[in-house]
Amino acid sequence: MSVIKAILVVAIVAAALWALRHRENVGLRAGGRLLLFAVGALAIVSVAVPDITQKAADAVGVQRGTDLVLYGLIITFVFTSAGLYFRQRDLEYRFATLTRALAIHQAVEPADLTGSIPELPDSTA
Amino acid sequence: MPVHNEAAVVQGVLTELRKTFSNVVAVDDGSEDGSAAEIMKAGAVLVRHAVNLGAGAAMETGLAYALAQPGATYFVTFDADGQHQVHDAAAMVALLRTGEIDVALGSRFIESGEAQGIPRSRRLLLQAGRRFESMTSGVSLTDAHCGLRAFNRAFAQQIRLKLRGMAHASELLDVLKRSGLRYREVPVTVLYTAYSMKKGQKSINSVNIAMDVWLHQLFSRRAGR
Numbered sequence: 001m002s003v004i005k006a007i008l009v010v011a012i013v014a015a016a017l018w019a020l021r022h023r024e025n026v027g028l029r030a031g032g033r034l035l036l037f038a039v040g041a042l043a044i045v046s047v048a049v050p051d052i053t054q055k056a057a058d059a060v061g062v063q064r065g066t067d068l069v070l071y072g073l074i075i076t077f078v079f080t081s082a083g084l085y086f087r088q089r090d091l092e093y094r095f096a097t098l099t100r101a102l103a104i105h106q107a108v109e110p111a112d113l114t115g116s117i118p119e120l121p122d123s124t125a
Numbered sequence: 126m127p128v129h130n131e132a133a134v135v136q137g138v139l140t141e142l143r144k145t146f147s148n149v150v151a152v153d154d155g156s157e158d159g160s161a162a163e164i165m166k167a168g169a170v171l172v173r174h175a176v177n178l179g180a181g182a183a184m185e186t187g188l189a190y191a192l193a194q195p196g197a198t199y200f201v202t203f204d205a206d207g208q209h210q211v212h213d214a215a216a217m218v219a220l221l222r223t224g225e226i227d228v229a230l231g232s233r234f235i236e237s238g239e240a241q242g243i244p245r246s247r248r249l250l251l252q253a254g255r256r257f258e259s260m261t262s263g264v265s266l267t268d269a270h271c272g273l274r275a276f277n278r279a280f281a282q283q284i285r286l287k288l289r290g291m292a293h294a295s296e297l298l299d300v301l302k303r304s305g306l307r308y309r310e311v312p313v314t315v316l317y318t319a320y321s322m323k324k325g326q327k328s329i330n331s332v333n334i335a336m337d338v339w340l341h342q343l344f345s346r347r348a349g350r
Contacts, residue, residue: 085340093287096178100186103152107190108171 012075020082032079039076126151126169127183128205132158134320138207139167145211146201150190154183180272181286181293188281200281204272206320213313217275220311227306228280230266231273231313243317257335266310270294273313280306292337 019028046053046069053065062068126142128135128151135151142149149169153161155177164171172190174183184202191197199221201214209231217229233243234251254270272294283304286293301308 089287096182096185099174099176099178100182100189103172103174103186104190104193106173108165108173110165110168110170 016079016082019079020086023083023086032083039072126187126203126205127154127180128152128156128160128164129154129177129180129183130156130158130160131205132156132160132163134207135160135205136163136167138203138205139164139169141211142203142214143168145215148191148194148197150187151205152183152187152190154178154180179293181288181296184293185284185286188284192278192281197278199275199277201275202272207318208316209273210314210316213273213311214275217273217311217313220309221275221277225307226309227304228276228301228308229274229311230268230308231271231315232266232268232310233271233313233315234267235310235312243315247317254334257338266298268310271313271315273315276306280304288337288341292334292341295334295338296341 022028051065053069055065057063057065057068060068062071126139126149131138139149139151151164151167151169151171153164153171153173155174161171161173170190172186174186178186187202188200191200199218201218203209203214213231217231220226220229234248234255251268251270255266255268274297280301283300284297285300286296288296
């Protein structure tokens, strides 16, 4: 692996970490969506002009056009997975907060015991 | 006290606890057995999650309830499966009352602490976990994952846990470190009974815990979560 490749790999990892740390930045999210449009446009272009991926690969020094597409795909996949992971975690946190509020609202205190055992709060677990 | 499917033992554990502690909150974390009814029989406050959220979330719910009670000064977390000793918890609260520390953490590996009947593999795993913990959180402890803790209001108010499952123990240390509060490990006895071993964590789950903790630290925004 040449030095430039090593630098590129490090740069990608650093950029990924930075982007994920600042994932709530509005500009970054907007950029991500614009990127999505750009990828869509590129897909259409590459269907219309199949040779274009090869030409792009030649331009950046990658041997085959399909390899270039594959790299792009891998990077997109990693970012998408990470994004989903964090979104899911945020959702879980909201869900926990909601369930907690509900549980505390329905708490049964022993003082409620008026001779009979109080009914259990609804639980559809 | 977080409770998940502990109907067989929870009443006994709670009854024992209530001999020393008058205010006991049990959080039924979406149990599918009769845990909730057993909790009520024992005369503890019952707070019930409609779905299972994990031990960390259940603990936080219990604390949220307790924090809302006027006059609540000290808080104890206790496992429902009977592995902890009530007198250990009482000793921890006594230590808090002296005002020397804000947080007391149970340790079964500190000198004069005990882990009765602990399998050798579990001991090794917990020691590895401890090393991982001191590396990632910067808090150096002899026991990383003991469920018996006692702390004051200052610490209870700061606890906001985002990690699911058992990774909350590590996240808690993270909170502890950032809080700058004074803490100390206190020797406790943990009983490894056939029941607690059957109910307890699978060792392989430590892989999940480590991954969760690591990802969390890597990607968390530095200022305010």
